[in-house]
Amino acid sequence: xxxxxxxxxxxxxxxxxxxxxxxxxxxxxxxxxxxxxxxxxxxxxxxxxxxxxxxxxxxxxxxxxxxxxxxxxxxxxxxxxxxxxxxxxxxxxxxxxxxxxxxxxxxxxxxxxxxxxxxxxxxxxxxxxxxxxxxxxxxxxxxxxxxxxxxxxxxxxxxxxxxxxxxxxxxxxxxxxxxxxxxxxxxxxxxxxxxxxxxxxxxxxxxxxxxxxxxxxxxxxxxxxxxxxxxxxxxxxxxxxxxxxxxxxxxxxxxxxxxxxxxxxxxxxxxxxxxxxxxxxxxxxxxxxxxxxxxxxxxxxxxxxxxxxxxxxxxxxxxxxxxxxxxxxxxxxxxxxxxxxxxxxxxxxxxxxxxxxxxxxxxxxxxxxxxxxxxxxxxxxxxxxxxxxxxxxxxxxxxxxxxxxxxxxxxxxxxxxxxxxxxxxxxxxxxxxxxxxxxxxxxxxxxxxxxxxxxxxxxxxxxxxxxxxxxxxxxxxxxxxxxxxxxxxxxxxxxxxxxxxxxxxxxxxxxxxxxxxxxxxxxxxxxxxxxxxxxxxxxxxxxxxxxxxxxxxxxxxxxxxxxxxxxxxxxxxxxxxxxxxxxxxxxxxxxxxxxxxxxxxxxxxxxxxxxxxxxxxxxxxxxxxxxxxxxxxxxxxxxxxxxxxxxxxxxxxxxxxxxxxxxxxxxxxxxxxxxxxxxxxxxxxxxxxxxxxxxxxxxxxxxxxxxxxxxxxxxxxxxxxxxxxxxxx
Numbered sequence: 001x002x003x004x005x006x007x008x009x010x011x012x013x014x015x016x017x018x019x020x021x022x023x024x025x026x027x028x029x030x031x032x033x034x035x036x037x038x039x040x041x042x043x044x045x046x047x048x049x050x051x052x053x054x055x056x057x058x059x060x061x062x063x064x065x066x067x068x069x070x071x072x073x074x075x076x077x078x079x080x081x082x083x084x085x086x087x088x089x090x091x092x093x094x095x096x097x098x099x100x101x102x103x104x105x106x107x108x109x110x111x112x113x114x115x116x117x118x119x120x121x122x123x124x125x126x127x128x129x130x131x132x133x134x135x136x137x138x139x140x141x142x143x144x145x146x147x148x149x150x151x152x153x154x155x156x157x158x159x160x161x162x163x164x165x166x167x168x169x170x171x172x173x174x175x176x177x178x179x180x181x182x183x184x185x186x187x188x189x190x191x192x193x194x195x196x197x198x199x200x201x202x203x204x205x206x207x208x209x210x211x212x213x214x215x216x217x218x219x220x221x222x223x224x225x226x227x228x229x230x231x232x233x234x235x236x237x238x239x240x241x242x243x244x245x246x247x248x249x250x251x252x253x254x255x256x257x258x259x260x261x262x263x264x265x266x267x268x269x270x271x272x273x274x275x276x277x278x279x280x281x282x283x284x285x286x287x288x289x290x291x292x293x294x295x296x297x298x299x300x301x302x303x304x305x306x307x308x309x310x311x312x313x314x315x316x317x318x319x320x321x322x323x324x325x326x327x328x329x330x331x332x333x334x335x336x337x338x339x340x341x342x343x344x345x346x347x348x349x350x351x352x353x354x355x356x357x358x359x360x361x362x363x364x365x366x367x368x369x370x371x372x373x374x375x376x377x378x379x380x381x382x383x384x385x386x387x388x389x390x391x392x393x394x395x396x397x398x399x400x401x402x403x404x405x406x407x408x409x410x411x412x413x414x415x416x417x418x419x420x421x422x423x424x425x426x427x428x429x430x431x432x433x434x435x436x437x438x439x440x441x442x443x444x445x446x447x448x449x450x451x452x453x454x455x456x457x458x459x460x461x462x463x464x465x466x467x468x469x470x471x472x473x474x475x476x477x478x479x480x481x482x483x484x485x486x487x488x489x490x491x492x493x494x495x496x497x498x499x500x501x502x503x504x505x506x507x508x509x510x511x512x513x514x515x516x517x518x519x520x521x522x523x524x525x526x527x528x529x530x531x532x533x534x535x536x537x538x539x540x541x542x543x544x545x546x547x548x549x550x551x552x553x554x555x556x557x558x559x560x561x562x563x564x565x566x567x568x569x570x571x572x573x574x575x576x577x578x579x580x581x582x583x584x585x586x587x588x589x590x591x592x593x594x595x596x597x598x599x600x601x602x603x604x605x606x607x608x609x610x611x612x613x614x615x616x617x618x619x620x621x622x623x624x625x626x627x628x629x630x631x632x633x634x635x636x637x638x639x640x641x642x643x644x645x646x647x648x649x650x651x652x653x654x655x656x657x658x659x660x661x662x663x664x665x666x667x668x669x670x671x672x673x674x675x676x677x678x679x680x681x682x683x684x685x686x687x688x689x690x691x692x693x694x695x696x697x698x699x700x701x702x703x704x705x706x707x708x709x710x711x712x713x714x715x716x717x718x719x720x721x722x723x724x725x726x727x728x729x
Contacts, residue, residue, distance in 0.1 A: 032321035042071035079259035113345035150196035153181035155459020161209030168413035170464035186222020204241030249277030363561035374409035393587035399543030418470030450480035461501035474509025475523035512571035519700035527673035541620035544588035608636030626717035
């Protein structure tokens with residue numbers, strides 16, 4: 001028999017017989033009405049689990065992970081406020097149900113059954129996934145199974161303190177709210193969880209406000225792998241800066257006591273705590289998973305005998321809140337009601353087309369207060385002696401620095417964070433003086449953990465800030481890329497734009513650094529970014545473009561709530577000369593603060609019709625050098641700078657190459673998975689007759705004299721261009 005039906009029948013039989021598991025007497029943590037209300041939430045969670053399995057068997061429901069055994073989370077919700085932002089473990093239906101009882105007007109059973117049925121009327125995901133989540137309940141949807149939501153919960157907690165000092169325009173959370181995140185004992189072992197807990201403690205011991213409640217739901221097993229006895233407690237009990245509280249998660253009253261203690265500590269002390277709840281997992285991991293295939297039947301039955309709903313019946317009867325027959329009546333009525341609602345939910349419409357599915361990839365625009373730029377007085381105070389140099393040609397790094405200064409002066413909600421961005425001013429000095437100009441709250445030096453840097457940004461964005469995290473080198477992003485793919489980009493998609501995390505992620509990257517770092521400091525692969533739906537990838541090639549594109553990136557994040565990655569070519573940071581030493585050909589003056597380059601707008605140098613060179617980043621610099629050499633050889637070329645690598649500005653590129661006989665793509669990323677692949681496909685689809693590509697080799701980058709050997713060069717561009725032009729004649 002299905003384990004869910006066994007648990008169901010066991011509950012009914014044992015409650016009728018008074019055969020209830022032993023345990024402690026109820027404490028005074030819950031009033032009788034509150035205890036009954038939480039028991040109803042537990043029953044609804046159980047009924048939804050049982051019904052969802054029946055829906056799947058009938059082909060009317062889809063993949064879901066149940067909450068049975070974790071119904072004690074209803075008491076955790078009771079200890080919190082409904083405006084405390086909650087990043088939930090996927091087994092926390094009881095938490096969401098209990099929280100819904102705190103907010104008038106909720107139809108929680110109907111809403112959750114629409115989610116189980118993947119109906120387009122599901123109020124949180126619109127039928128895109130079975131997720132917990134609700135905007136009225138301040139529960140952003142999570143799809144993670146590996147605790148990747150913990151870093152942003154840390155970020156949200158940090159943002160609560162920051163918003164007290166610098167309230168952002170689009171502030172969403174109450175001043176005295178806290179952040180809560182829950183996860184399983186197996187997920188505790190993931191590097192994401194370990195990093196988040198470490199970051200919380202690292203922050204707390206420095207007396208930085210961080211009102212965050214971690215909840216570890218310890219059911220002793222992760223899919224089929226058991227957690228060693230005592231492991232969770234040993235791992236969590238002695239974390240510096242993080243208070244530890246334990247409770248029996250099967251005991252509604254004990255959980256309520258411990259949750260209230262932990263929540264009060266977090267709210268009043270503004271420090272993190274971890275609530276460790278011991279629980280059981282009923283039915284197996286998910287869907288059709290059978291625990292008896294990897295656990296002894298006796299062990300499975302022992303956990304079923306410890307059903308938390310049976311404990312709740314015993315406790316409520318002992319407290320005089322509810323007798324057994326009344327408890328059973330509530331349970332049976334709830335099961336019947338859920339089945340009836342499910343019958344209707346399965347008839348509701350579902351998504352059908354790609355357009356329907358993709359309609360929430362791009363977040364909605366939001367109204368922002370108009371700004372007129374920073375005042376002359378504010379600029380003079382911030383720029384100091386630099387103000388006199390704004391009209392003189394400068395390298396890219398300095399123009400980015402000035403653009404960041406202007407943007408952060410104009411928009412008080414823009415906050416930068418990353419390793420060494422503050423006092424040091426960045427590895428390459430790009431953020432020099434910003435700490436002095438804007439203060440430590442706006443220029444946050446973080447610990448060395450890319451997951452925590454991005455999590456901080458995501459969490460801040462959910463409280464109205466516009467974060468500008470920095471990853472020191474492109475290769476370091478790979479340690480934390482899931483924070484973009486699995487968390488930031490998916491949030492508007494799975495919430496129909498109700499929750500967003502706009503940001504501008506600055507990354508120093510690409511190759512051509514002379515003799516420094518090898519593949520970790522010279523990474524010419526952007527494939528991991530270009531295939532994330534909804535993400536905008538920008539790459540300037542010169543200082544003036546960088547300043548104007550950065551302004552557009554901030555506008556996109558601030559007004560359109562977009563996720564933008566701003567890739568800055570390291571080798572071009574200090575570049576001054578173009579053709580000859582001392583010619584200053586690659587420096588520009590600082591563009592006026594109101595000038596920007598719009599998304600999808602490409603750059604063009606020259607109007608030759610013999611050849612169009614389509615490129616970006618370092619390739620633009622090298623192509624300008626090649627353009628001069630080609631002119632001497634009688635080839636009249638134009639250079640088209642993509643600027644925007646995702647989505648590719650295809651209409652603008654087609655317009656820019658119009659009238660050219662030949663097109664050469666110069667791509668400093670790798671031949672496999674590089675930008676050129678998409679451009680070649682675009683040219684083929686557009687019917688361009690003569691085109692070719694010059695790319696980097698499929699190789700990592702070396703240190704020393706061979707630093708550029710695997711990537712395009714100016715001479716290589718000339719050679720490829722002559723072959724293309726000559727071969728087509």
